[in-house]
Amino acid sequence: MNFVALDFETANSARSSVCSIGLVEYENGALKREYYRLVKPHNNYFAPMNVLVHGITKVDVSDAEEFDVLWNQEIKQLVEGKLVVAHNAQFDMGVLRAVLDQYNLSYPMLAYNCTVNISKKTWSLPKYNLNIVSKHLGFIFDHHHALEDAKAAAHILLSAKEELAATDIKDLVKKTGTTNGMMYEGGYEPARLNKRKKPKIDTSKSFVAATTEFDLSHPYYAASIVFAGQLSQLKREEAIQEIVNVGAVWHPTVEHNTNFIVVSESTYENYKQGKKTSELERAEILLSQGYPIEIIMEDVFLEQLKSSSM
Numbered sequence: 001m002n003f004v005a006l007d008f009e010t011a012n013s014a015r016s017s018v019c020s021i022g023l024v025e026y027e028n029g030a031l032k033r034e035y036y037r038l039v040k041p042h043n044n045y046f047a048p049m050n051v052l053v054h055g056i057t058k059v060d061v062s063d064a065e066e067f068d069v070l071w072n073q074e075i076k077q078l079v080e081g082k083l084v085v086a087h088n089a090q091f092d093m094g095v096l097r098a099v100l101d102q103y104n105l106s107y108p109m110l111a112y113n114c115t116v117n118i119s120k121k122t123w124s125l126p127k128y129n130l131n132i133v134s135k136h137l138g139f140i141f142d143h144h145h146a147l148e149d150a151k152a153a154a155h156i157l158l159s160a161k162e163e164l165a166a167t168d169i170k171d172l173v174k175k176t177g178t179t180n181g182m183m184y185e186g187g188y189e190p191a192r193l194n195k196r197k198k199p200k201i202d203t204s205k206s207f208v209a210a211t212t213e214f215d216l217s218h219p220y221y222a223a224s225i226v227f228a229g230q231l232s233q234l235k236r237e238e239a240i241q242e243i244v245n246v247g248a249v250w251h252p253t254v255e256h257n258t259n260f261i262v263v264s265e266s267t268y269e270n271y272k273q274g275k276k277t278s279e280l281e282r283a284e285i286l287l288s289q290g291y292p293i294e295i296i297m298e299d300v301f302l303e304q305l306k307s308s309s310m
Helices: 048-054 067-079 089-102 115-120 130-136 146-163 169-176 236-245 265-272 278-288 298-305
Strands: 003-010 018-027 030-038 083-086 110-114 181-184 187-189 224-228 260-263 294-297
Touching: 003 048, 003 067, 003 089, 003 146, 018 048, 018 067, 018 146, 030 067, 030 146, 048 278, 067 089, 083 089, 083 146, 089 110, 089 181, 110 115, 115 146, 115 169, 130 146, 146 169, 224 236, 224 278, 260 265, 260 278, 260 298, 265 294, 294 298
Parallel strands: 003 083, 083 110, 224 260, 260 294
Antiparallel strands: 003 018, 018 030, 110 181, 181 187
């Protein structure tokens, strides 16, 4: 088993805003190398929510190199020509492409796979987040630290090999029904899980807008909105109807395309004290992966709801 497990943390919603990188390399199934670096993002802006997730601040990276320097001096040789794995590889490889594009650096030639996809074909679990799969395997790690997350992804890959009695990476890919992605100079191909996805049910169909003439400049027009926890000034059904009336879409759970999460003051205070709703836990994960989700207070939400140029 020869592979490199990789993980990035980002400073803000831009996928190119790498602030740390961790990787572990295995050769013939044995640990060969661990690598961890803090990285100074090009614009050096740290969004508060990202800092809450990984704890890295602008001060922490004040003496760090930018990615292009580390890439040319250290990182490129560690990944080029190798099989790279990551938990949710779509994000990490997207980060790699974005930061390479930012510095006009050529893509390396490498193959990659996703331990989320491999986990789904190996174990039956309620969810396949990195911490959930790792807990199932009894692997303890410091979540949202790039090196620790890379170690966890490597452990998942090795555990899947043992679980499925695979002889090597090629056999594991075959037994899990996954397909390696590729990165090469000038392009890439995504890693895939070879199965048909069930269509999602549109849970907002029962809420019909009171008008068909929407204010296209409204801050919530065409936005995807989730309510986290109990609101203090509106019932959930009333809030949903209000956003539908301005042309927004309500979703019961946080997804990668969520634009806003509305929280009451009490829910946000509980969040800061570590008492997180499932929606905010999911938001943490997606924010750490670079998705531009905005969390807004209920008072601000209600004020903006009244905004209209019509």
